[in-house]
Amino acid sequence: MKTSYFVDYFVSQGVPLETVFLILMLPVIATMIAFFRQVLGIKAFGIYTPSIITFAFLAMDFGSENSGIKYGVIIFLSVIFAGMITRYILKKLRLLYLPRVAITLSIVSFAILTVLVLGGSLQRTGLASVSVFPILIMITIVEKFVAAQIEKGNKTAIILAAETLFISLMGYYLTNWKTLSSFILTYPWIILFTFPLNFFLGKWTGLRLSEYWRFKEILKKM
Amino acid sequence: MLNFFKNSRKILGMNSRNLNYIRLYNHKKAICIADDKLLSKRILKKNDLPVPALIEKITSHQELENFDWTKLPNSFALKPNRGLGGEGILVVYGKKKNGNEAWIKADGSIVTLDDLKNHISNILDGNFSLSSVPDKAFFEERVRLLKLFKPYTFKGIPDVRIIVYNSVPVMAMLRLPTKESGGKANLQQGAVGVGIDMASGVTTSAVQGKKSHLIEYAPGTRLPLSGIKIPYWKELLELAIKAQRVSGLGFLGADIAIDQEKGPVFLELNARPGLSIQIANLAGLQERLQRVSGLKIKTIKRGINVGMDLFGGEIEEEIEEISGKRIIGSVEKIKLIGKNGKEIEVEARVDTGASISAIDKKLAIELGFDEAVKYWEDFHLDHTLNTQEIEELSKNKVWKELEKHPDVIGVAKIFSSHGASYRIKIKVMLTIDSLPIISKLSIADRSGLNYPVLIGRRDLKKFLIDVNKTI
Known part of the structure; x- marks a missing residue:
């Protein structure tokens, strides 16, 4: 693969190519998330959660030749599902926020452990061999889920979780897109284009795509 | 297609609301007033604007321990100071007669003193507030439901949301609590929003819930939601404009309820009014805001007249159009x-x-x-x-x-x-x-x-x- 002079220099200084690439991808993914929110109207849990999950998905791939995404999705869904169940258990207890999140985290951890063991017993060795740090990262996103449950209700929290999963998958496939990765490594300076792009998004006052749907009755009537 | 995009520009979307209106016209200080119910109550009252009377407030667990419960009247509303979407509000209608400290809710269930203490403790811990920060609780006079609204309302108290911009009331809706919303007048929770003709104060079209589907009748009844004449209409518009002036919120959503005896009373000031009001009115807010933008409105009366003239009057034609009659x-x-x-x-x-x-x-x-x-x-x-x-x-x-x-x-x-x-x-x-x-x-x-x-x-x-x- 042809790489830019800068990239070559970084690598010669001992920075792995993988690291250079992923760091360069972060602004691209962040811009994509901003675009999804401002123009398409897909919200997700802010910008941090979908980008960290994107990288968790990517990290899972390292250990298990591109089957990581499958396990990533399974673990994500298990985390959200366990978070939902825990809400019903804790609802009546009326606990303060942090202890409540701590209990939820514990229950989610047990759930994920069960899923891993279950996967092993079903001869799905790939699941159990997934690197542990991305799994831990995904467990902690349950906090965002609990916060959304408290502030916006269960239904909205589930929708936001689904949107987060969608955006993370998009980020994952974008990063794995060979054309884009070789392009970025050849011309790393194109990352600078995310600045004017985000400036434009930051001033964008048009309707979001989802709002055309939301206000369809008014548009029909006009 | 071209027409479609032209029309879509009349609608106010989230991006434009945040950037062009809230960010520009609602300054941090004003937003702080709106988000603090006790503070906005005090400011409104100081400026002779009607609010439900404050009975008592509890700001800490210690105050809760030492609270004199005999001070409470037979009926009251207990609210969290920074509550969201009507969460955490407890309303009692009467005191139980057998000597024990216990009150009765709208559905007939009993609230004991322990229940009440527990609820206040939850409010203080911030269980109902934005980002779960510790909060205050307060008791206020209960708003008594107007007879006119009774058949349309499930528990709770309906209110009128008026959007005021540049001293002109630009859009309004009547919010009716429903069974789905659990007696709360919040569209996000399933309440009904009914659009109002600005000139006559007569309701037009209606939507229910978060998904905002159009409805014709009050849920579970055959009562048409269009054609309801909102009492005190002009007064409501006047109050909303005054509230804008005293709060400093350039883009304000004023929530005003109507009490059986006191008439209009402010429930809340909103610094980030929702966008569903547009669906309830089947009209775009962006277009209305742009028409009002830049006008020099000196007096409150002028503001009322501009709002009434620009955004109303076609109600009859509208009803004829909707019903085909x-x-x-x-x-x-x-x-x-x-x-x-x-x-x-x-x-x-x-x-x-x-x-x-x-x-x-x-x-x-x-x-x-x-x-x-x-x-x-x-x-x-x-x-x-x-x-x-x-x-x-x-x-x-x-x-x-x-x-x-x-x-x-x-x-x-x-x-x-x-x-x-x-x-x-x-x-x-x-x-x-x-x-x-x-x-x-x-x-x-x-x-x-x-x-x-x-x-x-x-x-x-x-x-x-x-x-x-x-x-």
């Missing part, structure tokens, strides 16, 4: 077209109590039905009869004889409070509000009555009646 008054000018082609214009009484329409004998003669009238008169039936006589006439098949005349298309047996009558019916073409109708009119002696023609239900299918309308 025309609106007529209880007395309406109609035109009759006679057998001889003669056109006569008269005033007619619109009467939904009558099934078929009626015409005065003399007028029928003028329209060329003199022979038919004469024929009927020969039967000596043109006077009041009793029920027995009518039965006899039916038994003797008198109608068969009467229908022999070519102009007589049928016979009508009319029973009213004055007695019964046995009339002939004629077919006449008439126009009501310039809509042609082929009417079957019964002939009667209406010489003693104010109007020579009475329009009954059968001829009113294409109309809605507004009793306030005059010719």
